[in-house]
Amino acid sequence: MRLFTAVTLGDALTAEAGRGIERLRPLAPDAKWVKPEGVHLTLLFLGDVDASRLPELRDALEPVGLYHAPFALSVAGGGTFGPPSHPRVLWADVRGDTAALKALQADVARALEPLGFASEHAEYTAHLTLARARPLRGDPALAACARELRDAKWGEGRVDRLVLFESAQGHYAPRLEVPLERG
Known part of the structure; x- marks a missing residue:
């Protein structure tokens, strides 16, 4: 199984992100x-x-989950990773209680390290991946999407659980959900 740990952002924010993706998709149809x-x-x-x-x-x-209380995050603005003229990834910016998100990520990494799972990045940076360029050299159309994202505000969502997802053929299936229960 191809697994990853993640948090979701609640139904309302997920729906708004979906509408945002659908508005941006025509600007970068090859992504x-x-x-x-x-x-x-x-x-x-x-x-x-x-x-x-x-x-x-x-x-x-x-x-x-016992050491973390639910918290709120919002999504607004965004940018790209990769060369500005040929970005490889389009992302939306995550705001709100990012300190709580970073603390949760650090505890997940600490809990899984003894089992042989190491974090890919020295420091966790919260962002919502929206699209990836298909060509390895990047996709200039993603830069246009980032300009459209600059003033976007997609709302706020409540993070109340940690999820272990399985990724299979482009679909994500939850294999474990851990409620955030600290009072």
């Missing part, structure tokens, strides 16, 4: 766009994991 129902914030990518390891992942992740 690989995120499916609106798959909008999430990845915390830690685990990669290919044998299904027999699900119980140990559950045992490592469930205690994390």
Whole structure:
């Protein structure tokens, strides 16, 4: 199974992000766009994991929820990764209680490190991936999308759980949901 940990942003913000993606899609028709129902914030990518390891992942992740209270995030603005003339990734900016998000991500990484899963990045940066360029050299059309995103405001959502997702053929299926329960 190809697994990753993530948080979702609630139904209203997910729906608004979906509408935003649909408005931007015609500006970069060759890009690989995120499916609106798959909008999430990845915390830690685990990669290919044998299904027999699900119980140990559950045992490592469930205690994390006890130390975190639900929190609010918003999405507004955005930008690109890669060369400005040929960006490779289009993203929306995540705002709000990003300190709570970073703390949750750090605890997830700490909980999974003894199981052999390491964070890809030294410091976690919250962003909502919207599209990726298909050509390796990037897609100039994503720069036009970023200009359109500059003044976008997609609203606020409540993060109340940590999710272990399986990615299979472009679809994300939850394999474990851990409520954030600190009072």
